Amino acid sequence: MSANKARGTTWESAVVAYLREHHNPGARRNVQMGAKDIGDIDGYYLHALEAKAEKAITLSSYIAQANREAVNASQPYGCAVVKRRMKGTADGYVVRDVATDVRLMNRFRDAEELLKEYQFDVWYEHDQHHRAA
Structure with a gap:
């Protein structure tokens, strides 16, 4: 597994753990669906959630991806949860x-x-x- 993939997986797992503790005990990582991807994480109420842990932050592409995946997941809203460098999960950004x-x-x-x-x-x-x- 590449370092970037591992960083993304670690961030997704951290977001799921946070959601399970503070929002929805049933939150979970999604299986990737290719062209009909439904977001990285299921269980964030009414949202398709795209988790991003990248060095260079590109909000426009994250939001476009989250909005597409919300349609695929039949959710009314899409958002990106972006890791904040050198900070914990609760300090990340939810962006829409x-x-x-x-x-x-x-x-x-x-x-x-x-x-x-x-x-x-x-x-x-x-x-x-x-x-x-």
Whole structure:
């Protein structure tokens, strides 16, 4: 295995471990699918996730790849999780284009407005929990 491939595999494994601990215990690395690749990691809610651990960061290609893979994975959003040099997993970057981020924020806003309207007490507890986190 090449050093670059090993670095990528190590980063993917670190991201999966982080997601399992903090987001989704079922997160896992995907098997590569060739032309119909579905992203490197499954289990990041609503996203096809492309993990990148490269010396030279090329955000435009990462985002284009993540967006293509989101379509292949039937996920509404794509993002890249980019390793930050000399830092741990939690200090990496989650990157998506502005259009994707706006769609995601609109979804969150609409969901919270519905919850607030129909279950104010539940919304209030949810809001307080996430403000403190």
